[in-house]
Each structure stands twice: as C-alpha cells, then as structure tokens.
Amino acid sequence: xxxxxxxxxxxxxxxxxxxxxxxxxxxxxxxxxxxxxxxxxxxxxxxxxxxxxxxxxxxxxxxxxxxxxxxxxxxxxxxxxxxxxxxxxxxxxxxxxxxxxxxxxxxxxxxxxxxxxxxxxxxxxxxxxxxxxxxxxxxxxxxxxxxxxxxxxxxxxxxxxxxxxxxxxxxxxxxxxxxxxxxxxxxxxxxxxxxxxxxxxxxxxxxxxxxxxxxxxxxxxxxxxxxxxxxxxxxxxxxxxxxxxxxxxxxxxxxxxxxxxxxxxxxxxxxxxxxxxxxxxxxxxxxxxxxxxxxxxxxxxxxxxxxxxxxxxxxxxxxxxxxxxxxxxxxxxxxxxxxxxxxxxxxxxxxxxxxxxxxxxxxxxxxxxxxxxxxxxxxxxxxxxxxxxxxxxxxxxxxxxxxxxxxxxxxxxxxxxxxxxxxxxxxxxxxxxxxxxxxxxxxxxxxxxxxxxxxxxxxxxxxxxxxxxxxxxxxxxxxxxxxxxxxxxxxxxxxxxxxxxxxxxxxxxxxxxxxxxxxxxxxxxxxxxxxxxxxxxxxxxxxxxxxxxxxxxxxxxxxxxxxxxxxxxxxxxxxxx
Numbered sequence: 001x002x003x004x005x006x007x008x009x010x011x012x013x014x015x016x017x018x019x020x021x022x023x024x025x026x027x028x029x030x031x032x033x034x035x036x037x038x039x040x041x042x043x044x045x046x047x048x049x050x051x052x053x054x055x056x057x058x059x060x061x062x063x064x065x066x067x068x069x070x071x072x073x074x075x076x077x078x079x080x081x082x083x084x085x086x087x088x089x090x091x092x093x094x095x096x097x098x099x100x101x102x103x104x105x106x107x108x109x110x111x112x113x114x115x116x117x118x119x120x121x122x123x124x125x126x127x128x129x130x131x132x133x134x135x136x137x138x139x140x141x142x143x144x145x146x147x148x149x150x151x152x153x154x155x156x157x158x159x160x161x162x163x164x165x166x167x168x169x170x171x172x173x174x175x176x177x178x179x180x181x182x183x184x185x186x187x188x189x190x191x192x193x194x195x196x197x198x199x200x201x202x203x204x205x206x207x208x209x210x211x212x213x214x215x216x217x218x219x220x221x222x223x224x225x226x227x228x229x230x231x232x233x234x235x236x237x238x239x240x241x242x243x244x245x246x247x248x249x250x251x252x253x254x255x256x257x258x259x260x261x262x263x264x265x266x267x268x269x270x271x272x273x274x275x276x277x278x279x280x281x282x283x284x285x286x287x288x289x290x291x292x293x294x295x296x297x298x299x300x301x302x303x304x305x306x307x308x309x310x311x312x313x314x315x316x317x318x319x320x321x322x323x324x325x326x327x328x329x330x331x332x333x334x335x336x337x338x339x340x341x342x343x344x345x346x347x348x349x350x351x352x353x354x355x356x357x358x359x360x361x362x363x364x365x366x367x368x369x370x371x372x373x374x375x376x377x378x379x380x381x382x383x384x385x386x387x388x389x390x391x392x393x394x395x396x397x398x399x400x401x402x403x404x405x406x407x408x409x410x411x412x413x414x415x416x417x418x419x420x421x422x423x424x425x426x427x428x429x430x431x432x433x434x435x436x437x438x439x440x441x442x443x444x445x446x447x448x449x450x451x452x453x454x455x456x457x458x459x460x461x462x463x464x465x466x467x468x469x470x471x472x473x474x475x476x477x478x479x480x481x482x483x484x485x486x487x488x489x490x491x492x493x494x495x496x497x498x499x500x501x502x503x504x505x506x507x508x509x510x511x512x513x514x515x516x517x518x519x520x521x522x523x524x525x526x527x528x529x530x531x532x533x534x535x536x537x538x539x540x541x542x543x544x545x546x547x548x549x550x551x552x553x554x555x556x557x558x559x560x561x562x563x564x565x566x567x568x569x570x571x572x573x574x575x576x577x
Contacts (some may be wrong), residue, residue, distance in 0.1 A: 002035055009042040009061055017187055018059075018067065025059040040462050048072045048180040049535065050173040051380070054148050054157030057100060064148075064156045066107050070189040073108050075180030076142065076160060077115040077190075079172075082179075084141050090118040092138055092201075094131035095146035096304040097238050098156050099267035101125070104146045108158070110193030123202040125265055127239045127305035129415035132165040133209045134201070136410075147304040150276035151537065153269050166383030166412035170514065206243065212410045213418045214250050218338040219429050223252040226428040230295040233420070234259035234286040236275045237266040238303030240416060247421050253428075257293060259286050269303075277302055277309025278403055280321060287311060287319050297427045297437060301416040307403040308416040310423055312437040324403040325358035325453040325545075326441060327423065331405055332361050333444050334426040335397050336368045345370065350389070352382045352398030355495065355518065356530045356543040360444075360451040367448070370396070376495070376516045377532065379404060383412040401453065401543065442553045450550040452563035456542045456576050457534075469533045469540045476519055476531055485569040487523035494519055529570060544570050 002010065010030070014023055029038045041060025046053055046068045053072055055064040080089045091112050095105035102125070109121045120138050122131075128145045135143040141163045148155035160176065162168045168176060183189065217223070231253060235241040241263055248256050261271050262285060269275040272282045277300040290298045290311065298311035298319065310327055311319045322330075332351055339345050350371040353361045365372035371393065375381035377400060386395045386409050399405035404414030407422050430440040445451070460468045480492055493500040495518040498511040520530045530543040546566045550559050571577040 002038060003043075006039055006042045010038060013042075013059070013061075016185075022059045022065065022067070043463055048075070048177050050169075050177070051167055051378070051535065052144070052157060052159045054151065054155060056154045057156050064104075064158075066104070067186045067189075069104055069107060069158055070111060070186060070191060071183040072158060072180050073111040073144075074115075074189045075183045076144075076176055077112060077117060078182075079176050079179040080117065080142055081115065083172075087141070088118055089116075089142075090120065090138065090140040092120040092122075092131055092134040092140050092143040093145070094122045094126045094128065094134070094143075096128070097125050097265035097267055098146075098148060098303060099153065100156055101146045101267065104156065104158065107191070108144055108146070109198050111190055113194040113197035114190035114192050116194075117197065119198045120201045121198055122205075123200045125239045125242065127243060127301075127415075127417055128159070129306055129411045129413055129417055130205065130209050130243070132161060132411045132413040132415075133212065134205050135161055135163065135165040136412075137205065137208055138201075145304065149304055150274065150278070150302040150307065152274055153267060161413075164383065164387060164412055166387070167378070167380035169380050169384050206246075209417075210243070210247055210250055212408070213247050213421055216408050216418055216422060217251055217425060218335075218342060219425055220252065222429040222432040223425060226431045227252050228255045229253060229297070229424065229428050229431060230255050230257065230293055231424055231427075232257045232259065232286050232290040232293070232295045232298045234262045234283075234298075234300045235265075235305070236272060236277065236282060236300055236302060237262055237264065237269050238275060238301060238305060239265065240301035240305040240420075241265065243417050244299070244301060244305070244420050247417055248424055251421050251425060253424055257289060257295065259289055261285055275303050277307060278324070283309065283311060283321060290319055296431060297424065299420045299423065301420065302403075305416040306414040308405070308419045308423065309403050310437075312427075312441075314436075314438050320438065322441070323453060323455075324399070324401040325360070325451070327403070328353070328399040328401065328405060329358055329360045329364065329451070330426065330437065330441055330444065331399065331407070331419070331422060332397060333364050334429065334440075335407065335422075336364060336370055338429075339396060340368060346394075348392070349394045349396050351396050352385050354378070354381070354400040355493075355513075355520065356532060357399065357401045358451050358453055358545060359528065360448055360547075363448045364444075376513055377402075377518070378535070379406060379412075379414045381514075382406060386412065401455070439553070442550075442556050445550045445556065445559075446552060449547050450556070450559045450563065451545060451547045452560065452567065453543065453545045454567050456544070456571065457539045459537070459539050461538045465538050469538075472540055473517060473519065473531065473533065480521065481573065484521065484523050484527065484529060484573050485566050487525040487527060489521050490524050491522040492520070493522070527566070527570065529574065542574070542576055546570070 095101035148157040
C-alpha cells in the first residue's frame with residue numbers, strides 16, 4: 001500500500017491536466033504494484049536547489065519531466081520580471097546530448113517566450129561553458145542549460161545562471177527557489193510558446209567564444225615547435241565534439257585524433273557505464289587508441305563539456321590517469337610560470353580553489369606571490385569571488401578537484417573546452433623541454449612536496465539514503481576522531497556552523513564563508529580529510545589529502561607508495577573500507 005500523502009499525489013496526477021503519456025506511465029506502475037518506484041517518484045517534489053533541478057527522468061513530482069521543469073521555469077520567469085521591471089528581459093538556453101535535453105530546452109524556451117521574455121536558443125547542442133559566455137555576450141539577465149553533467153543516462157537537469165554568466169548565488173538562489181515553490185499547479189505554467197520571442201543562435205556565438213579561448217594561449221612558440229603533438233580526444237558522446245577539435249586546431253595543433261566510437265552525441269552513452277572522465281572505465285577506448293598511436297596526451301570531456309580528464313605517459317611508457325587535483329595543480333603551476341616569463345605578474349593577480357581541493361595550489365601561488373582565495377565547492381563561488389574583486393585584482397585561473405577548471409574570466413563556470421586547449425599547450429611546452437607532462441608533474445612535486453589525494457564516495461539512493469547520509473554527518477560531528485593514521489587531529493572545521501576549532505589550544509575562529517554541510521579534519525602531519533554530501537547526486541563524499549617531501553624524481557615511486565599506505569590507513573581508521 002502507498003502512504004496516504006503519496007496516493008493523493010498520484011491521484012492528482014491521474015486526474016489533473018497532465019498528458020496521456022504521463023498518466024499511462026503512472027497507471028503502469030500501479031498495475032504492476034511497483035509501490036517502491038511510485039513512492040520514490042512522488043514522495044516529495046523534485047527540489048529546485050541553489051543550482052536548479054537534477055533528477056531521474058519520468059513521471060512524478062520527484063522526477064525530471066515537462067511539468068517539474070515547467071513549474072521551475074515559470075517561477076524563474078516570475079522572479080526575473082520582478083527583478084528587472086520595465087526592461088526587456090533576455091535569457092539564453094543551451095542543452096547537452098542527453099535524452100530529452102533538446103525537448104526540455106524547447107519547452108523552457110516556450111515558457112520564457114510566453115512570459116514576454118526574449119529567448120536566445122542554441123540551434124543544436126552546445127557545451128555548458130558556451131552558455132555561460134553567451135549570457136554576457138548577448139546582454140542577458142539569465143540563462144539555463146539542460147544537462148545532468150556526468151550523471152547516469154537516466155538523469156537530466158536544468159542549471160540556472162544570472163546576468164554575469166555564473167550560476168545563481170545568494171540572494172537570488174534562495175529567492176528563485178521561493179518563487180518556484182509558489183507555483184503549486186501546472187495550470188499556472190504558460191506552456192504555449194510565442195515564436196516571435198525566440199531567436200535561434202549558433203555560428204556567430206561559436207566564433208566569438210573560440211576567439212576568446214584562443215586569446216588565452218601564452219606559449220605559441222612551443223606549439224609551433226610541437227604542433228604535431230599526438231593528442232587523443234574523446235567527447236564521451238557529448239557536446240565537446242562541437243568545439244574541442246576546432247579550438248585545438250585554432251591553437252595550432254595538427255595531430256588531433258578523435259575516438260570515433262564516442263564522437264557521435266548519444267544520450268544513451270552506449271560505450272560507457274558512466275559518461276564521467278573521472279571513471280577509468282570511461283577512458284578505456286581513448287587509452288586503447290592512445291596506446292595504438294603512441295600518443296602524447298589523452299583528453300576527455302563529460303557530456304556538457306565543463307569538465308576534463310587526462311591521461312599522460314609515465315617514465316615506463318604506460319598511460320596513467322591524472323586526478324582532478326593533479327591536473328589543477330599542474331595548470332596553475334604552468335599558468336603562473338608562463339605569466340611570470342611573459343612579465344605579466346604585477347602583484348594584483350589571484351587564483352582560486354575550493355576547500356576540498358589540494359593545498360598544493362596554495363603553495364604554488366605563494367611561491368609566485370600570487371594571492372590564492374578559497375571558496376566553498378562549486379564554481380558559482382569562484383565566480384562570486386571574481387565579482388567581488390573585479391576591477392581591483394585580475395583572475396588568472398582556478399578550479400576544483402572534480403575535474404573542473406576555469407582559465408580567464410570570460411566564462412564564469414568550469415570550462416572543459418578552454419581547459420583542453422591549455423592542457424594541450426602545457427603538454428607542448430613540456431615536450432619542447434624534452435619532458436612528458438608526468439615528468440613536469442614530478443618536477444613540481446620535488447619543488448613543493450608530493451601531494452596525493454583520493455576521493456571515496458558512497459551512493460545512498462532514495463528517501464532512506466538521504467536520511468542515512470544526514471545521520472553519517474551527525475555522527476561525525478558528535479564523535480570526531482582524536483587520531484587518524486597515527487597522527488593527532490589538531491583542527492576541525494565545520495562549514496555548516498562556520499567555525500574552525502584548534503584542538504590543541506581550544507581556540508575557535510569564525511569561517512568567512514556561507515554555511516555549507518562540510519566537515520574537515522586536519523592532522524598534525526598535514527593530512528586533510530573532508531566529508532561532504534553531494535549537492536547533485538545521492539552520495540556522501542570523503543576527500544583525503546596526504547603529502548610528503550620529495551627529494552628527487554628517483555624517489556617518486558617510493559614516496560607515492562608511502563602516501564598510498566597512509567591513505568589506506570586513513571580509510572581503515574575512519575571505517576570507510
């Protein structure tokens with residue numbers, strides 16, 4: 001039997017103004033007595049969070065469909081008209097390669113247009129960073145992109161941006177949520193499009209964006225010398241195919257090898273389990289091609305091309321995947337050295353990283369006397385910091401451990417397109433010096449210390465899973481460990497309470513960041529362990545960072561083994577394995 005409240009919701013969908021296809025799907029679940037599936041589809045409303053919507057596609061109030069999307073869009077329309085009275089409000093809309101993304105984009109465009117809002121709708125799939133760029137380029141007040149990033153194929157989502165091209169932050173995020181929550185019936189949604197309010201865009205915006213990316217290049221001489229650098233690229237059936245090869249060519253690279261089996265956009269992602277460049281399995285075909293042609297570097301973007309994963313050759317000639325922390329640190333290290341060599345560092349530049357991203361970036365920035373700011377997880381906070389100091393300080397680059405990087409500020413979100421180009425340029429610079437990118441990384445470790453990070457995630461689906469995740473966080477707050485891997489815990493940062501406590505002195509300081517459900521332990525030997533429920537997936541994530549000095553490249557393997565053992569002990573001590 002279904003709970004009464006759930007049954008009432010099911011009945012309202014069966015009798016309400018919903019299409020027959022939706023009603024048939026619900027009736028089928030009822031006839032098959034799939035009560036658990038029905039409960040999960042209706043036990044709550046799909047939450048319009050601070051970044052928008054994300055959920056499994058299907059019928060139900062807790063699913064991604066034309067109605068949950070429609071109510072969210074109507075709420076956003078209402079908020080935009082309140083915020084920009086007397087103005088012609090404009091929005092840009094893009095979508096990725098997922099199933100129904102194009103349909104959802106058109107539905108959104110129709111609702112905006114019916115509310116008297118001017119819509120710039122991309123004519124075909126485009127990367128998320130290009131949507132961020134388009135908002136400022138076209139003078140829009142807002143924008144949305146239909147994507148669920150790297151989630152499994154069953155998911156889709158809807159990310160909302162403000163007039164600076166960044167995902168919405170306070171106070172707009174909570175105010176939009178309040179407006180969305182006021183929409184209590186699909187009958188309040190203006191679904192009927194007004195075609196004259198919709199303008200299709202494409203090629204002109206491609207060219208404008210590509211020109212900006214090409215302008216980021218710093219080492220053209222190295223690219224000329226190494227133009228035939230062997231690059232293997234896979235878009236993992238996503239939007240990257242529309243721009244990454246073109247941008248690499250415009251940078252001057254002439255030997256770009258696309259993984260044919262994954263070149264075609266396809267929302268079923270037929271060659272991978274998860275379209276996620278963090279997953280080794282997703283890189284299998286690219287690594288196979290790289291081995292066959294003896295490539296110098298492998299690049300992979302996720303479906304909406306805001307993140308990038310890479311593989312490089314180690315001294316044994318084997319391809320190894322770098323994690324997001326390694327790539328991010330390499331990029332910052334390269335950018336700061338290149339800016340210094342070009343005489344562009346004036347003392348007013350800065351870089352940004354998030355609180356769960358490697359502290360190696362801070363050490364690198366300090367060595368160049370470049371300011372480093374730390375933000376909560378999410379590029380909207382990096383964009384917020386850029387906004388805060390705009391006109392006084394100059395942003396070079398930044399990123400977070402989850403394979404997201406943003407170089408330059410013409411895009412205000414993570415950008416896998418520009419990251420691919422700058423990573424390839426960095427590989428060309430290394431090769432011009434007679435190095436591989438792996439050797440460049442080891443050189444960085446010998447200068448700043450060998451930092452090793454690992455991410456451990458636990459998936460907890462549905463209502464019960466959400467409750468389990470909250471309980472895990474509550475238990476860790478109530479019972480913090482005294483030692484981890486033989487090293488004393490000396491500091492606990494609770495970003496939910498905005499406090500940092502020194503366990504040696506008892507001193508407590510206030511954290512100057514918005515409240516967020518993150519808990520962080522620091523140990524005496526410099527290890528850092530962070531716990532954070534995901535904001536976009538039914539997961540709780542544990543971020544582990546350890547480090548050791550590295551005396552020489554010859555000691556790299558032994559030092560890495562030592563760090564791996566320390567990570568293993570941390571996992572055991574925290575009962576994570």
